Amino acid sequence: MKVHGSMALCFLLFIHYEGSRLHWIDFSLVILFLMSFSIFGFWQVNKNKSSGDYFLAGKDLPWPVAMLSIVATETSVLTFISVPGLAFRGEWFFLQLGFGYIIGRILVSIFLLPSYFDFGVVSIYEVIGRRYGLFFQKVASLIFLVTRILADGVRFLATAVVVQVITGWSIEIAVLIIGAVTLAYTLTGGLRAVIWIDSVQFILYLLGGIISIYVALNYLDMPLNEIFSNLSNSNKIRILNFEGSLFNNPYYFFSAVLGGIFLSFSSHGIDHMMVQRVLSTRDLSSARKSMIASGFFVLMQFAIFLFAGSLIFLIAGDIDIQKDREFTYFIVNYLPVGVRGILLAGVLSAAMSTLSSSINSLASSTVTDWFKGRSDVAFSRLVSLIWGVVLIGIALIFDEGDSAIIIVGLQIASFTYGALLGLFLLSKLEYNFLPSSLIVGLTSSMLTVFVLKQNQFAWTSFIMFSVLANITSTVLVDYLHRLAYRSNR
Numbered sequence: 322m323k324v325h326g327s328m329a330l331c332f333l334l335f336i337h338y339e340g341s342r343l344h345w346i347d348f349s350l351v352i353l354f355l356m357s358f359s360i361f362g363f364w365q366v367n368k369n370k371s372s373g374d375y376f377l378a379g380k381d382l383p384w385p386v387a388m389l390s391i392v393a394t395e396t397s398v399l400t401f402i403s404v405p406g407l408a409f410r411g412e413w414f415f416l417q418l419g420f421g422y423i424i425g426r427i428l429v430s431i432f433l434l435p436s437y438f439d440f441g442v443v444s445i446y447e448v449i450g451r452r453y454g455l456f457f458q459k460v461a462s463l464i465f466l467v468t469r470i471l472a473d474g475v476r477f478l479a480t481a482v483v484v485q486v487i488t489g490w491s492i493e494i495a496v497l498i499i500g501a502v503t504l505a506y507t508l509t510g511g512l513r514a515v516i517w518i519d520s521v522q523f524i525l526y527l528l529g530g531i532i533s534i535y536v537a538l539n540y541l542d543m544p545l546n547e548i549f550s551n552l553s554n555s556n557k558i559r560i561l562n563f564e565g566s567l568f569n570n571p572y573y574f575f576s577a578v579l580g581g582i583f584l585s586f587s588s589h590g591i592d593h594m595m596v597q598r599v600l601s602t603r604d605l606s607s608a609r610k611s612m613i614a615s616g617f618f619v620l621m622q623f624a625i626f627l628f629a630g631s632l633i634f635l636i637a638g639d640i641d642i643q644k645d646r647e648f649t650y651f652i653v654n655y656l657p658v659g660v661r662g663i664l665l666a667g668v669l670s671a672a673m674s675t676l677s678s679s680i681n682s683l684a685s686s687t688v689t690d691w692f693k694g695r696s697d698v699a700f701s702r703l704v705s706l707i708w709g710v711v712l713i714g715i716a717l718i719f720d721e722g723d724s725a726i727i728i729v730g731l732q733i734a735s736f737t738y739g740a741l742l743g744l745f746l747l748s749k750l751e752y753n754f755l756p757s758s759l760i761v762g763l764t765s766s767m768l769t770v771f772v773l774k775q776n777q778f779a780w781t782s783f784i785m786f787s788v789l790a791n792i793t794s795t796v797l798v799d800y801l802h803r804l805a806y807r808s809n810r
Contacts (some may be wrong), residue, residue, distance in 0.1 A: 323600055333601035347662030354666040354694060355502045358518050358673070360512065375701045376443055376685040378513035378601040387598045388611035390516040392522035392618045395588065395595065401671045402483050402628055402809030405648040408630030409638075412559045414572035416782070420621045421581020423616035427739060428582070429590040430609040433745065437596065438605045444689035445596050452748040454697075457759065461741060464689035464763075465593055466683060468737045471710075473679040474715030480672030481716060483649050487665050493717060496720055500713040507677040507709065508702050512601060512685075517676045529667030530625045533648075537657055538630035548635065555638075557631050571779040580781025585616065587738035587784055591745050594682035676712065683708040740766035741788025746788070754799050762795030 407415050436448055446465065450458025470643060475498065479598045484495035506514050552558045570581065589612060599608035622783060624650075633651045642650050652664050662715045662754040692700075702799040747762070769790040770783045778786075 327637050332752070335574050344661070345659045346658050347665065350659070351660030351665055351669070354669065356504065358506050361506060361514060361518060368506055368719060374513070375511035375698050376597070376681065378511065378516060380601055381603055382458045382513070384599045384602050384607035384611040385614075386516060387519050387602050387607070388614045388672075389523045390519035390620065390678070391589070391595060391597045391611060392622065393519040393526075393617040393671070394598065394678040395615075395675075396619060396622060396671070400622060401529070401668055402479060402646075402648050404623060404626040405633060406644065406646075407655065408557065408627040409634045409642075409647040410644075412557055412562075413624075413627050413631075413809065414560065414562045416560050416564070416582070416620070416623050416627060417574055417577035418574065419616075419620035421578040421583075421586040422619055423580075423613070425582045425585025425587075426589055426612050427615040428586045430612050432749070433590040433596075434599065434605060434612065436454060436749075437476065437600060438608065444686045445591065445593050445600075445691050446686060447768055449744060449748060450690070453754075453756070453759065455742070456756070458690055460763070461591075461744060462686045464737050464741055465591075468581075468592070468734055469594060469679055469683055470711055470715055471732050472677060473712055474677050476711060477716035478674065480668065482646070484665070487649055487653055487661070487668070496713055496716045497677070500709065500716075502704065503673045503680070504678045504709045507680050508705055511701075512597065512681050515681050516598060516601060519674045519678065522674045523537040525670045526667035527664075529664045530622075530629055532660060533629045533651065533656070534632060536660065537629065537651070539631065540655060541635060548632070551635060552631050552754065552761060555634070557634060566783060567736035568778050571781040573779070576779050576781045579785055580779070580783075583742075583784040584734070584738070584781075585787075587742040588734060591616075591738070591741040592734075594678050594688050597682050597685060605779075621650070624727055627687065656694025676709075679712060680705050680709045713803030734769055735783035735787075736770045739770065740783045740791055742784070743788045743795070747792060755802055758799035758802060761798045765794040766791035 438444055440448055446458050446461040449461045455764060480499060481492040481495040485492050561574055562572050563574050566577045570576060599611050602608045602611060633647055656664060684701055687704050688701055743766055766787040769787045773783055
């Protein structure tokens with residue numbers, strides 16, 4: 322199986338070398354990179370004896386590895402291409418979100434992680450099931466499944482855009498090659514292979530960002546103080562923004578920080594793809610370390626790629642470059658042979674880390690929440706394969722649109738995260754809400770986001786207001802229902 326899979330991969334890649342923009346050295350580096358991860362996945366195949374091993378890696382992974390996997394999964398290729406683009410076209414206001422990310426993860430560690438470990442869950446939506454019944458467990462799982470396939474479809478598309486620019490391949494070919502390789506090691510190695518490969522991939526694409534900065538600095542050939550002076554004079558490196566308001570400017574300081582808090586609190590607290598990483602650690606203490614440390618790493622990563630985008634502006638700011646292609650333009654036109662292959666490997670790493678994590682978490686939630694945790698690995702792999710095919714299909718039909726891809730991805734999550742976070746927070750209360758009240762709360766939460774978006778509110782405020790809408794409407798409707806019941810007696 323290992324040999325046949327590797328041969329098929331080599332054949333698929335080599336038939337697309339002709340007409341590629343890559344030098345044979347860069348192309349060979351990419352092949353070596355893809356092959357190594359596929360082989361590692363096959364090497365881990367015998368360590369998955371049950372669905373618990375396949376979905377939680379035996380719960381014995383070191384916390385630094387889980388932490389690196391979190392960062393690799395959440396930032397993916399969106400960081401690699403869109404964040405430099407934000408700095409190229411604007412300023413460093415996006416970094417304000419990172420401040421909120423750290424606070425949000427602290428809240429997750431305090432309020433949500435203890436219950437996950439106390440219950441010993443495989444899927445975090447089991448907590449909802451034990452509190453409100455199987456129906457709401459499936460509702461929570463369904464919201465997660467829909468959110469993940471849409472958001473990660475966007476991320477997958479972002480990767481294909483980058484690969485197209487660098488290699489000359491079509492977006493469709495890029496999607497199929499990345500999807501095939503990711504499926505190969507995800508299906509065979511399970512979460513253990515996914516997390517360990519995530520850690521390596523994070524180091525690889527962070528190295529890509531640092532190498533890009535080094536090359537850009539050498540190209541500019543001027544002192545750092547002069548570089549920062551030029552950027553400052555061009556209004557390119559401001560971090561704090563107090564212009565606008567909480568409602569209309571997503572990068573107004575309080576809007577960005579609060580948005581970052583609620584986004585991180587929800588994405589890392591009630592999104593199974595993220596929580597699954599810390600559930601694979603040995604205990605609650607390790608989980609908390611990996612969760613909180615990941616926030617600081619993300620902040621550092623944002624700063625690195627924003628700086629890269631600013632340097633690219635100094636190099637090519639007068640050139641008309643298509644949206645979300647600023648960093649790839651730099652890779653293609655300014656990086657030497659060999660380094661370009663490393664950067665493309667970094668791009669692929671960013672994509673595959675998110676895609677593999679998404680496939681495994683989607684399968685984990687499906688098997689646990691919908692099929693009552695069937696323990697056979699074969700069934701788990703079948704479900705993973707189905708979700709992998711779905712994600713590939715979503716990426717093939719998505720349109721880039723007019724907004725930066727990273728913003729599109731975050732906005733998709735904003736429609737559902739508030740509903741789920743509100744449900745989890747309500748489950749912490751001793752009060753037993755009526756099922757109809759919970760349904761109204763979930764519905765009103767998502768409708769709130771729709772109304773806010775239609776009225777052009779800042780997208781960073783979506784989750785905060787939708788959580789408030791969920792909790793307020795659930796409590797109010799439940800009170801009115803019980804009041805009406807008492808009146809009719």
